[in-house]
Amino acid sequence: MIFYIVRRVLYSIPIALSVGLVCFLLVYISPGDPISAIAPPDAPAEMITQLRRDYGLDKPLPEQFAIWLGRVVQGDLGRSLSTGRPVWGEVSVALKNTVSLAVAACTLAFAIGTLLGGLAAAFRDTWVDRIAMTFAVAGVSVPHYWLGMLLVAVFAVTFPLAPSMGAGPGGTFVWDWAHLPFLILPMVTLSAIPLGLVARTVRGTVIEILHQEFITTLRGKGLRSGGILLHVAKNAAPSVLAVMGLQLGYLMGGSILVETVFSWPGTGFLLNSAIFQRDIPLLQGTILVLALLFVALNLVVDLGQALLDPRIKR
Template sequence: MSRPSTLSVVIRRIIAAIPSILGVIIVTFILTRALPGDPAAYFAGPAATQEAIDQIRETLGLNRSLPEQFIIYVGELLRGDLGNSLTTGQTVLSDLLTRLPASLELTLAGLLFSLTLALPLGILAATRPGSWLDHGVRVLATAGVSLPTFFTGLLLIYVFYFRLGIAPAPLGRLAILYSSPDQITGLFLVDSLLAGDFETFQAAFGQLILPAVTLGLFALAPLTRVTRASMLSVLSSDFIRTARASGLAPSMILFGYAFRNALLPVVTTLGVVFSFLLGANVLVEKVFAWPGIGSYAVSALIASDYAAVQGFVLTMALLYVVLNLLIDLLYTVIDPRAGVES
C-alpha cells in the first residue's frame, strides 16, 4: 500500500481539525458570557449613568439574545473579523498580530534553552542507568518542574538583577533607551540581525535571557524524561546489539542509530510542551512585563472583554492545530516509515 502524499496528509489533518475548532468557538462563546462583570459598565466608566450603560450595551449588541449574538459572532468570524477590544480600542486581530511575535519569541527561546539541556542530559542518563549521573539528572529535572514559573522568575530577578546586577531590568522586550527594530518578522532578535543592528540585538537578547530560562527550566523535566526513556528503550533493542557486535564506533551507534530512532517520542513531547508553554507563559509575561498575548488575555478577562478573550482562545486553538500538523509532517522526515497514515 502506497504512503499518502504530503498534500493529502495536510488536507486530512485540516478536515479533522474542523470539529475541534467549532467546539472551541462554541465553548468559548458560552464561557465568556458567563464571566462576572458587565463590559458595557466597564467601558462606560464608574461615573456613567444607567442610560449611558444601556446605550453602550445596545451598541455592542449585548442586549440581544445569546443565539442572536452567536450568529452575529460566527458571521464576523467568517469575514475574518474578530471584533474590537474594549481595553485597547483596537481590533482584536491587530492586537493579536502585534503581541503574538513577542510570545512566540519568548516561547521559542525557552524551548531552545530547554532542548539544549534536555537532550544531552537525557542521553547521558540513558547511557549510564542507575548511576549517580542518572539520579542527578532526574533530580534536576524534577526540581525544574516543581517550582512555579512565577517563583523561578522572581528568584532569577532577585539574584541576577537585584543582587548581582548583571541582568537588565525586567521591563519588557527592550530597555527604554532602545527603539524597536523595523518589523519584518516581529521577532526582535531576527529583525535586528536582518537590519544589521547588533546593539539592539544585544539589548533584546539580554532582556530575553531570564524569562527564557524561566520557561526553559519548567519544560526541562518532560523533555529530559522522555529522551531518557526513549533512549533506554532503543539502546536495549536487537538492532543496537547487532550494531555493537558488528564493531561499529560507539558514537555512530549512539547518535547515528539510537538517537535517530528515539526522536519520535521526543518530537511528540516537544509539540505538547510548546503548545503548553505558549498558552501558559502568562505568569512569566506578567513577572517580566513581557507584552505578549498571555498578558493581553489576562487584561481582557479582568475587563470581561469578550472579543479579546474569544480571539485569544481561537488563536491558541489554531496554533495548536498548525503545530500538530507540523509534527505529523516532521515524523516523515525523521522516519519515512511513520507514513502518518491515520
C-alpha cells in the first residue's frame, strides 16, 4: 500500500508540471497583449519596450517559464494587474468560498443521487426507476445558470425564502447560521449536474453488481437485504467515488456561471472578472491553483479507490 501511494504521488508530479506549463503559456495563447492592458492606449513604443523589459517579457520563453516556475514554487503567483495585490491572497480567499460551496453541493448531490440511483436499481423497470431517472436526466441536462436564475426568480423574488446575492455578512462565507441561508440557492443549483450523474452511475453500477454471481452466494448464505446492501455498497463505492471526485473537481473551477449568477465571491467569480479585465497574472494564478487542486483531488480519489478495492493496490 505504501509503495502504491508513493508511486501514485510521483506520477502526479509530471502532471502538475504540465499543468503549470499550460498555465504559463496561457499568456501567449490568449488573444491580446498583456502589456496593452496596463499601458495607456496611446503609449509610445519606447514605453511599451520598457514595460516588456520590466515584466521580463523580452527573455526567451523557456527562461521566462523557469523564472515563473521558481516563483510559483515559493508561493509567489505575482500581483494582480488591476488591484496590485498579491494573486495568492485573492485566490486563497476566493478558493475558501468556492470550496465551501462545492463541498456543500457535492454532499447534497451525493446523498440524493445515491438514494435515487439506489432506488432506481432496486426497483428496476418500475415507475420508481422511471421517475428517478427522469429526475437524473433533467439534472444533467438543465443548463445550471438557467436553473440558478429560475431559483432566484421563484425562491428569492416571488417567495422571498432565501437570499440570492453574495455569501453573506462580511463578503466571505463562514460556516455559521448567519451565512448558511446564502449557501442554499447556489448549492442547490450547483448540485443538479453531479446529482444526475451520481444517480445514473449508482443505478448502473448497482444493477451490474446485483447481476454478479456473488450476490447469489450471499443470498445462498441466508443474508438479509441489509447484509447484502453492505456488499453492494462496498463494491459500488469505487466507481461512485471516482464520479464524485471528478465532479467536485469540476465544481471547484467550473462554477463560473453559477457564481456569477449568485455573485458568490469564489474562484469562478474571480476568473470572470480576471477575464474581463484581462488580468493575466490573476487568471494564470487562479487557473493554476484550480488545476493543481484537481490533480490533488484525483490523487485522493485514486488512493480512496485503492483503499476500498483490494484488487487495485499492486
